[in-house]
Amino acid sequence: MSQPAQLRVIFADHDVRKVVLPSGIPETVDDLHSAIRDTFSIARDFRLHYKDADFGDEFFTLVSTTDIKDKDTIKIVFLQDQEATVTLTLTDVTNMTDHPSEEHFVDTSPVSSNDTILSSSEDSPGHHYQRWPVQFPIPRFSDLTEIKIQSDNERFQKDGTLLPTKDFIPLLPDILGKLAEAIYKYTAYPSSLQISEVAEALTLKHPCLKEPGSFKGSYGWAQCLKYKMNNFRSKLRGLGCPEVEVNSLKRKMTHDQYPAKNVKKPKKAEVNYLPPHAQGESSESLEKERVELLSEVMKRDNSRVVAQKMAKTFSLRREEIVKEAPAISDFMKRWPALFSKAQVR
Numbered sequence: 040m041s042q043p044a045q046l047r048v049i050f051a052d053h054d055v056r057k058v059v060l061p062s063g064i065p066e067t068v069d070d071l072h073s074a075i076r077d078t079f080s081i082a083r084d085f086r087l088h089y090k091d092a093d094f095g096d097e098f099f100t101l102v103s104t105t106d107i108k109d110k111d112t113i114k115i116v117f118l119q120d121q122e123a124t125v126t127l128t129l130t131d132v133t134n135m136t137d138h139p140s141e142e143h144f145v146d147t148s149p150v151s152s153n154d155t156i157l158s159s160s161e162d163s164p165g166h167h168y169q170r171w172p173v174q175f176p177i178p179r180f181s182d183l184t185e186i187k188i189q190s191d192n193e194r195f196q197k198d199g200t201l202l203p204t205k206d207f208i209p210l211l212p213d214i215l216g217k218l219a220e221a222i223y224k225y226t227a228y229p230s231s232l233q234i235s236e237v238a239e240a241l242t243l244k245h246p247c248l249k250e251p252g253s254f255k256g257s258y259g260w261a262q263c264l265k266y267k268m269n270n271f272r273s274k275l276r277g278l279g280c281p282e283v284e285v286n287s288l289k290r291k292m293t294h295d296q297y298p299a300k301n302v303k304k305p306k307k308a309e310v311n312y313l314p315p316h317a318q319g320e321s322s323e324s325l326e327k328e329r330v331e332l333l334s335e336v337m338k339r340d341n342s343r344v345v346a347q348k349m350a351k352t353f354s355l356r357r358e359e360i361v362k363e364a365p366a367i368s369d370f371m372k373r374w375p376a377l378f379s380k381a382q383v384r
Contacts, residue, residue, distance in 0.1 A: 042109075043060060043061050043062070044060045044108075045060070046058050046060065046110070046112070046113055047110070048075065048113055048115060049113070049114040049115065050115050058074070058075060058078050060074060063109075064109070065104055067176065068087065068102060068104055071101075071104055072087060075113075081115075083117050083118070084118045085116060085117045086100060086116045087100075087101040087114070087116075088101060089101045089106050089112070098114050100173065169224060170225065172225070174240065175221075175240040176240075177218075177240055177241055178218070178221045180210075180214055180217050181217075184213045188210070188247065188248070192245055194247070201248075201249055201251060207248065214241075214248075215264065218241065219264070219267045219268055219271040220271075221237075222268065227268075227272060227280075227283055229268060231261075231265075234264050234268070235261050237261075238260035241257065241260055242257045279315075280315070281313045281314070281354075282314075312357070314353070314357065317351070320351075320354075322358075325352050325354070328351055328352050328355075329352055329373065329374070332345065332348045332352070333375070335348060335376075336376045345381075345382075346381070349376055349382060356377070
């Protein structure tokens, strides 16, 4: 059994605490992150930094728990909330059917922290609260898969024997399924580079799964993951997930009805691209909230009520922007509060 460990945790210059790890320092950064979060009940997203003696005890991002030991110092670095921004995108008038002479409005800003709290919970499907990690965390598979892989990892360490193809084929559904779910926590549309990073992380954590003769031993896994994510999105589309449903063929113009045409997906590092409505809400109920907002925004010293209603109607607003791409003038009439000083900040 591992010896207990203690770490000095810096929250701020005036706030330094101690955490006790009964089972010693965890094997992964994610496990340490969870232990810190649970111990101090941290709700905000954060990163862990450690002191590197090779650089005069400067702080660096912690990517492996092997870089720290008992009674070392780590630092909590909270991720800053991004300020709301308004982006104007000029569209070629020859490709527009409505409002041919006006700019269209594209909202590329993530929901603010207040909106997130008021509009949905972190367990709500379709919400991506985390940005793509520097080192992708491989999830835990089913018990039977973990037992099989661990035993073959030990054999690989001894004599370099890889897991035979006939042995890992039965494990594919579980491995690919868990990886697809883990990827979806960050994005429904991973790029080829991101897929490759996941495949490399898999073979790095479980070297017995390397593919002999391929680039970095993970090319085959990357190809399997691409197909798996396509199938995973198809299942989500069937369940009515807004983020992938917006790209279904039935929602495209007749001349655009093929999969690769005009795919709408989040831009880099964008969160809450097209979240579903909060539980118990519908487009009709949120439309009533929007109408009430038109009168609330005219009242003086009413910023709190306006902020609450804006947070509540966030999913409706995103749906309107992504699916309809309204002109700025029309959007300002429907959502005047969005252009107020308080909302822009």
